[in-house]
Amino acid sequence: MKIVLLGEGRVGKTSLMARFIHNSFKEDQQATIQAAFMSRQLQIDSQQVEVALWDTAGQERFHSLAPLYYRDADAALLVYDITDRDTLERVRHWVKELRTVVGDAIVLTIVGNKSDLARERTVPEQVSAEFAQSIGAQHVSVSAKTGQGIEAAVFNTAQKVLASRKERGASGRPPGSTGRRPGGIVIAEGGGGSDRGSSCC
């Protein structure tokens, strides 16, 4: 199962992933250039699921690389910083882009990070929760620093992916199709090398 993390720079995508994979936290996490990959096994309803997480770069300039990571993702964690209103705006843009490019097949979770800084909160929880509801996404509050909420955020997202696969049945992505290659970039069969440029839309 492939999950991609998207969101403005410095909202804590890399830290969130480091917490989920290594249960560690670094205050001065280097800015992510391009993307980073990590994976972990999860047990969901007696099923072993390998979750491949793709952490992407937040700066707008790297936007053109994003499709490389989200185009075959099963779910996206759209991360914003609860102390920075602009970062929720960026999440709205991501939702639009994903719905346009990937369609409804992708499970979305809106993640408000830095819940440890509740006193500096500028995004009311209600606003983001309502937004999440309006697009049929889950909404969670987490803190990469303390670890609060992160397990649940990924777990619930993965669970929803499994549920929607079941619902979709045969028409959906066949279960396990991305298992061997969690990053599985689809290469057009027989297309040869001339289609190469298409990776950057």
Added chain:
Amino acid sequence: MGLDANSGGGMTSVRNFLRGRKFPGTVRLTRTGDDSPAKDAKSSAPPGAVQTAHGQALPSSTEDRQTRSLHGEPSTSKQDSSTDIDGHLNARLVQLDLGNILPGSPPHSPLDKSARGTNGVSPGRSGGAGPPAGSAAPAGASNLRSMSDMRKAKFKKLLDQQVVDLDALRELAWSGVPADLRPVCWQLLLGYLPPNRERREQILERKRREYRDLVPEYYDIDVAERSEDDNCALRQVIVDVPRTAPGVPFFSQPRLQKSLERILFLWGIRHPASGYVQGINDLVTPFLAVFLSPHFDGPVESWGEDCAAELPEETMTGAEADSYWCLCKLLDSIQDHYTHAQPGIQRTVFRLQELVRRIDEPFAQHLEAEGLEFLQFTFRWVNCLLIREIPFSLAMRLWDTYLAEGVRMKEYLTYVLAAFLLTWSADLKRMDFQEMILFLQKLPTGDWGEKEVESVLSRAYMWRTSFDQAKSHLQQQ
């Protein structure tokens, strides 16, 4: 030197390179009978055989090959499958060894076996300073010191000229600049300082004043006076500065962070076509470290967390201004790496992919079969010029060669990236997609020393030399 006129094509550049140099050790130059390499552009192998990092020679005819020793000595090298490519390589490596073998340097890669294994002294020019013939690699420390002293003397002699011969400086700096001469050498190589000694002080003063004037004009102003875009850019810079080179305590000092902040913000607003892009913060760190290095001892990692606090204001602002201008010069040649959609990086990655396919077809096929795209792991390498992939102190060594390359840096970078990647070709071939991506995003370079970096630079050099002659190679697009 022992080369005669019938060495054509591929040998010419090596011969030019070797002219007037002194070598400890035997340099073997070999070439195939066919000197116009890769007539067939579609040929997947470069001229002759390319020995990869792991010693698998790609298919090549081994007949009709001439081997000669530069000094007429029988070669003692074990690399019997040596090719013309090896000849280029050995030449470079021997030259690198001249100045850079230090006692206790980390184990070297298999590629420099012959450079180390054959210890003769070049007759004639070296004045007997090299190690005695037949002595094993761990030569006496005094010999090594005297070699690096000799090298340093060469630099000093060049730098003492009224008008520095920049071509000669490039040649010399390519193989590494002594740490204490880096500030002036880098500034000369980048064209920040003029080659003419007489004009240097005046120009330095003018450029530093110019920079000082930029600060109140753009930086030291109220938020309300700045455009929304500029404020946005400043916010981005402020967010990135504290997380720049997090493994190097030197850069966590408030004084250094302020300098970084001004340099990056000013660079961004003075280059609106790209603006500040993440990763440029990494690129400015070698400049700051080198230009402040005369004030501290030892490698940058060992400088105290509070060492800059004592520095006079003028020293700090001088180094900051120099770093700013040098960053401008460095990025001038690669500005399209940072403009919208970063076309320069996309192109470099595309070329890299083609190059790797030609050098190591099975490796390229393996990546393809596993669905791993070059863009997925090499983008950061290009964006940060590999600085994040190796220990920080080695970035200086990398920079020596980049800056010596000058206008050719951009082109050379593709070869460096290929050499870097293929260092682990054999390991990667045994991995699946997931193992590869995990491996590539955290490469085992933590214990690398200059030897390993130089091995990469050497292979890059030899590949470029051989591909340069195959006219059709990367110009197809």
